[in-house]
Amino acid sequence: xxxxxxxxxxxxxxxxxxxxxxxxxxxxxxxxxxxxxxxxxxxxxxxxxxxxxxxxxxxxxxxxxxxxxxxxxxxxxxxxxxxxxxxxxxxxxxxxxxxxxxxxxxxxxxxxxxxxxxxxxxxxxxxxxxxxxxxxxxxxxxxxxxxxxxxxxxxxxxxxxxxxxxxxxxxxxxxxxxxxxxxxxxxxxxxxxxxxxxxxxxxxxxxxxxxxxxxxxxxxxxxxxxxxxxxxxxxxxxxxxxxxxxxxxxxxxxxxxxxxxxxxxxxxxxxxxxxxxxxxxxxxxxxxxxxxxxxxxxxxxxxxxxxxxxxxxxxxxxxxxxxxxxxxxxxxxxxxxxxxxxxxxxxx
Amino acid sequence: xxxxxxxxxxxxxxxxxxxxxxxxxxxxxxxxxxxxxxxxxxxxxxxxxxxxxxxxxxxxxxxxxxxxxxxxxxxxxxxxxxxxxxxxxxxxxxxxxxxxxxxxxxxxxxxxxxxxxxxxxxxxxxxxxxxxxxxxxxxxxxxxxxxxxxxxxxxxxxxxxxxxxxxxxxxxxxxxxxxxxxxxxxxxxxxxxxxxxxxxxxxxxxxxxxxxxxxxxxxxxxxxxxxxxxxxxxxxxxxxxxxxxxxxxxxxxxx
Numbered sequence: 209x210x211x212x213x214x215x216x217x218x219x220x221x222x223x224x225x226x227x228x229x230x231x232x233x234x235x236x237x238x239x240x241x242x243x244x245x246x247x248x249x250x251x252x253x254x255x256x257x258x259x260x261x262x263x264x265x266x267x268x269x270x271x272x273x274x275x276x277x278x279x280x281x282x283x284x285x286x287x288x289x290x291x292x293x294x295x296x297x298x299x300x301x302x303x304x305x306x307x308x309x310x311x312x313x314x315x316x317x318x319x320x321x322x323x324x325x326x327x328x329x330x331x332x333x334x335x336x337x338x339x340x341x342x343x344x345x346x347x348x349x350x351x352x353x354x355x356x357x358x359x360x361x362x363x364x365x366x367x368x369x370x371x372x373x374x375x376x377x378x379x380x381x382x383x384x385x386x387x388x389x390x391x392x393x394x395x396x397x398x399x400x401x402x403x404x405x406x407x408x409x410x411x412x413x414x415x416x417x418x419x420x421x422x423x424x425x426x427x428x429x430x431x432x433x434x435x436x437x438x439x440x441x442x443x444x445x446x447x448x449x450x451x452x453x454x455x456x457x458x459x460x461x462x463x464x465x466x467x468x469x470x471x472x473x474x475x476x477x478x479x480x481x482x483x484x485x486x487x488x489x490x491x492x493x494x495x496x497x498x499x500x501x502x503x504x505x506x507x508x509x510x511x512x513x514x515x516x517x518x519x520x521x522x523x524x525x526x527x528x529x530x531x532x533x534x535x536x537x538x539x540x541x542x543x544x545x546x547x548x549x550x551x552x553x554x555x556x
Numbered sequence: 557x558x559x560x561x562x563x564x565x566x567x568x569x570x571x572x573x574x575x576x577x578x579x580x581x582x583x584x585x586x587x588x589x590x591x592x593x594x595x596x597x598x599x600x601x602x603x604x605x606x607x608x609x610x611x612x613x614x615x616x617x618x619x620x621x622x623x624x625x626x627x628x629x630x631x632x633x634x635x636x637x638x639x640x641x642x643x644x645x646x647x648x649x650x651x652x653x654x655x656x657x658x659x660x661x662x663x664x665x666x667x668x669x670x671x672x673x674x675x676x677x678x679x680x681x682x683x684x685x686x687x688x689x690x691x692x693x694x695x696x697x698x699x700x701x702x703x704x705x706x707x708x709x710x711x712x713x714x715x716x717x718x719x720x721x722x723x724x725x726x727x728x729x730x731x732x733x734x735x736x737x738x739x740x741x742x743x744x745x746x747x748x749x750x751x752x753x754x755x756x757x758x759x760x761x762x763x764x765x766x767x768x769x770x771x772x773x774x775x776x777x778x779x780x781x782x783x784x785x786x787x788x789x790x791x792x793x794x795x796x797x798x799x800x801x802x803x804x805x806x807x808x809x810x811x
Contacts, residue, residue: 264652265652266648266651266652268811286654289652289653289654290654294652296645296648298644298645298648299645300644300645300646300647300648300649301644301645301646301649302570302574302641302644302646303644304573304574304577304578305570305573305574309570309573313566313570314649314653316566317563317566317650317653317654317655318653318654319559319654361649
């Protein structure tokens with residue numbers, strides 16, 4: 209018997225340790241309600257993909273309890289697969305197949321009879337505007353076309369829940385907007401519960417009703433984008449320091465500026481950013497002259513200064529002390545389906 | 557059970573389509589078989605005149621070796637196919653579907669078997685044109701095609717085992733170099749009596765040799781069971797062992 213409504217996700221104390229010891233997911237809890245659009249925001253290697261793979265039954269968890277669409281991942285993985293649609297970071301397409309055949313096979317694997325599967329394939333190609341290339345091999349498609357095809361491939365069986373792992377990474381802005389539109393409609397019109405992972409603040413901001421910020425395998429903040437921004441507690445003053453030649457000097461100046469700012473009563477947080485400092489203050493207008501005076505008195509040359517209401521970038525900064533873009537790229541999460549048995553190689 | 561068969565069938569058809577629409581996979585395999593056949597037959601033709609040689613037709617004598625080496629080489633393809641789907645992410649898509657996961661493996665193995673059967677058939681047909689005569693007639697030729705195909709499944713399993721363990725196309729391809737002795741340390745070119753002493757020892761402990769000799773016995777001696785059964789028994793044991801190992805590794809890798 210399902211314990212929860214079909215569209216919900218309930219995760220308790222989820223831990224994933226890869227062979228080799230990497231703790232990719234470190235005791236996280238979250239609940240996603242039916243019909244909700246939920247975002248997982250975090251840098252590469254934060255544990256987003258790992259979490260999604262566990263939810264999608266592609267990867268075994270180390271410990272914890274996970275129910276998806278009312279079914280436990282340990283006890284009823286097949287029931288979960290029947291009810292969810294999953295688009296991984298690497299689009300899982302069959303390059304040698306024609307788009308129509310690929311979708312028809314997807315339909316059949318989800319139990320549709322042949323005429324139904326063909327009808328659904330046409331319908332889905334229509335939906336993403338690829339009807340004209342239905343008989344073309346997928347290998348010839350552009351990046352945007354591949355993403356859209358991969359996305360509709362997850363919809364053949366009208367899933368209640370969708371897991372999308374960085375669905376717009378690598379897309380040009382035009383394709384990204386189109387895809388966002390599709391996702392919004394799926395959520396609003398078909399009532400699909402959607403969990404999306406992203407590294408893009410504006411993507412999370414525009415699409416998600418609620419989101420969790422994940423870093424080093426832990427959820428560091430959770431709430432609606434508006435609520436999270438509200439928690440930043442004031443405006444963010446970004447100070448660009450005039451850059452001297454040597455990196456040591458540059459470093460020293462930034463450290464000096466940061467420690468000065470930290471001492472001020474009106475500053476609630478500071479963090480280093482590209483070429484300078486981000487300072488969170490109660491009132492931006494009042495703080496700017498004070499900050500400028502403080503820095504010029506201490507011989508820190510300021511070349512630019514801006515005040516902004518908080519964005520999700522600031523939320524991330526506040527909770528992790530870093531900008532999401534500062535992270536090195538290069539995912540450490542395994543993208544392939546097969547894992548070497550007993551973890552003999554690339555465990556992590 | 558019905559749905560397992562159906563799912564396997566869909567995946568099989570997909571794999572088959574991928575194979576036929578890729579002449580780059582099909583043609584080199586056929587070319588090398590025909591090439592080796594023609595070259596070996598021409599180079600060693602006079603060997604059949606040696607005293608103690610069991611048949612007058614060297615082409616007939618060499619035919620089983622051509623089939624055996626084709627099947628060994630085809631093992632690479634099975635591993636290659638699984639890895640291609642793994643690397644492209646398509647394997648994930650299949651694993652996410654509400655299907656028996658074993659159907660994915662079965663789909664790969666069945667296409668390997670089909671490939672093996674087609675290659676074997678091509679070799680036999682070419683052989684017949686080149687003057688191969690089977691004392692057991694067409695039933696004998698069909699029997700060696702069946703045995704050859706089963707032997708091909710064994711090697712496909714080995715290819716899959718290496719692919720799953722290494723997850724590398726290059727490693728899978730190059731490790732097959734180590735299997736060549738299995739083809740050459742046999743009575744492929746000469747009857748055992750005409751081989752050097754150490755070679756005779758190697759031949760007698762090489763399981764592939766027994767399979768080869770069973771296949772050859774069918775076409776040059778006929779239905780003499782004491783010549784055929786040991787090879788068939790070894791073939792069945794090899795196939796059972798490799799299929800079991802492949803299934804276990806695959807289940808672990810995709811669990």
